[in-house]
Amino acid sequence: MKELARSVARTSQPTALVITIRPPSGWAPLDLREFAGAHELLYFLVLRSLKLRYKQTALGAAWALLQPLLTMAVFTLVFGRLARLGSDGLPYPVFALAALVPWTYFANALTQASNSLVDQQQLLTKVYFPRLLLPLAAVISGVVDLAISFALLLVVLAWYDLATSLRLLAAPGFVLLAAASAFAPGMWLAALNVRYRDVRYVIPFLVQIWLFATPVAYSSGLVPERWRPLYQLNPIASVVDGFRWMVAPDAPWPGRGLAISVAAVAVLLTTGLYFFRRVERSFADVV
Amino acid sequence: MSGYAVRIEHLGKRYRVERTRGRRTLQEELADLVSAPFRRRASPHGPGGDGTVWALRDVSLEVQRGEVVGIIGGNGAGKSTLLKILSRIVAPTEGLARIEGRVGSLLEAGTGFHSELTGRENVYMSGAILGMRKAEIDRKFDEIVAFAGVGPFLDTPVKRYSSGMQVRLAFAVAAHLEPEVLIVDEVLAVGDAEFQRKCLGRMQDVSRGDGRTVLFVSHNMDAVQRLCTRAVLLEHGRAISQGATASVVAQYLARAQTPSSAGAWIDLSSVERTGSGIARTVRARYWSAPDTAGGRPFPDGPLTVNLAIEAAAPCTLASLAVTLYDLQGTKLVNADTISIGRSLRLQPGEHEITLRISELHLQPGVYLMGFWLAGPLGAVHDYVLSGFEIEVVAHQAQGLGRAPGDDGLVTCRLELLDPD
Secondary structure (H helix, E strand, O other), rough: OOOOOOEEOOOOOOOOOEEEEOOOOOOOOOHHHHHOOHHHHHHHHHHHHHHHHHHHHOOHHHHHHHHHHHHHHHHHHHHHHOOOOOOOOOOOOHHHHHHHHHHHHHHHHHHHHHHHHHHHHHOOOOOOOOOOOHHHHHHHHHOOOOOOOHHHHHHHHHHHOOOOOOOHHHHHHHHHHHHHHHHHHHHHHHHHHHHHOOOHHHHHHHHHHHOOOOOOOOOOOHHHHHHHHHHHHOHHHHHHHHHHHHOOOOOOOOHHHHHHHHOOOOOHHHHHHHHHHHHHHHHHHOO | OEEEEEEEEEEEEEEEEEHHOOOOOHHHHHHHHHHHHHHOOOOOOOOOOOEEEEEEEEEEEEEEEOEEEEEEOOOOOHHHHHEEEHOOOOOEEEEEEEOOOOOOEEEOOOOOHHHHEEHHHHHHHEEEEEEEEHHHHHHHHHHHHHHHHHHOOOOHHHOOOOOOHHHHHHHHHHHOOOOEEEOOOOOOOOOOOHHHHHEEEEEEEEHHOOOOOOEEOOOOOOHHHHOOOEEEEOOOOOOEEEEEHHHHHHHHHHHHOOOOOOOOOOOOOOOOEEEEOOEEEEEEEEEEOOOOOHOOOOOOEOOOOOOEEEOOOEEEEEEEEEEEOOOOEEEEEEEEEHHHHHOOOEEEEEEEEEEEEEOOOOOOEEEEEEEEOOOOOOOOOEEEEEEEEEEEEEOOOOOOOOOOOOOEEEEEEEEOOOOO
């Protein structure tokens, strides 16, 4: 296991950096100063991934609308009409879309973050930069699609003559939790993917299972009360409940669930950061 | 604060051989985990039976601020590993390196380029990845575009550029990096001659004018001699010599034991070839005048080629040729017996045949040697496009030396005639 042990210290000359390169040793926290200094590169990486996506796809940004819209149609047909699942008093399409907006973002961001290092291995082996920027850029660039699909949600709300409330102002908070929920496991998987290419094949499967563990097609009210805390360890479940709370006037505030989810994300994020730091120095050797 | 820009102490890098290009799957890893207790423990020292190899070992080096140091050595000597460690792309296994100042490393042309993006977008992307700030790129943007000469195509996707244009743009970005310590791998090997000269000039300005430190890896001894004040010779991962460029380069040339060193037989039995096989060139050796440059060919010097030809049946060789190509594959010299009207009758068995080119008008550099054997009616018996590389070396150290490929492909005898 290798680990980036480098120190950036100021010496007598105020602008002089001293970089010390030594063999990896043990666990180290993230070099926040270096990370903060790379915000411009992060911006360019996000910009690049957006430009590439919109240049390489025929429908471009339309996919941000089509993906949740088509899934909504299928879910409405299968779960709403055929299975007649309850929808917490909302029209089923609205009920599904409110969940699909954050879920689609989460699933795409997780997938792209997990593959970010392997897909850009030519960068890993040719230039140094904080490696964490790649999964982070993948998670951030998805927010643009999320914003587009969120606008779609507002249109659908208006279509069904549903009142919008001030609760919608909580959206940025839920988006942040969704981003962290994708980034934390994404960081783990991205690092593992470098060493074990199996991860690439595990991800679609993982996302599929995760969908069933998340109240997208059904209401989280169906989960038995005693299993709730365990269920809420899945952070995206709370994000989905949060989105439903924003659009359904009588939906309960998912307070306890959120607390559990935030704690789960925090643990995954912290351990992920340490793990990533520990293995990132060997990426170029292994990839 | 010390005057050193780079200080390397006992740096070493060990690779596990079976993992260096490893696509490890979980299954292999689990299998390893199970078998691990039964395997011999990896010895902490040296290469050998433990499946590890030291790509770099015990390298110490001090580079003063403003120095340009050339790192030379054969393939696999550890040059790129050293640069990758200093660029922080890979971590060392042992030792320590301290670098004072911002580091910029250029291990490849076009890092961060994407063919779908436009020239303008790629300049920003590549600049940012190489460590430039946006404001810095903004400031230098016009200069970069002018240097690359791609002005009219700035908003065209790079995939529509010619490969030359892509390379020029990529270099232009890199050439405008202004770190205190610049690390450059063999990137000048591509690009046309004029652009290479521009890049070398730019690197010279950077080091001389602005007092920046440059670490430069190259196989191009001319470029090393022109740019570097000091050189380090690596062999099998160890720094076996360092000092004044001229003497280290001379030492390198003297010990270079590539498959094609002058005077030694080179086995051609396994090279790719076409032809009937009735006659085949199985071995070859070459040398120049024996007393100069260890027998290696030099510009305007003689070149003698000795061929061992194996005939499977009696045959006549109307055309027996030794051909020299540059590394781009341009045929430069075709020394063919048909042009001097000589043919050879061969009985079955092995024959040694000697060809002599009395003056080889090639510039210093690396060339490919190929062979051709054909019968009187044009039946091709043996065609080896590229048998091995041969190096034409600069005979005398000529001050700055000649620019690579810059003084024309071939040499000529030149006199300045007195007036009247």
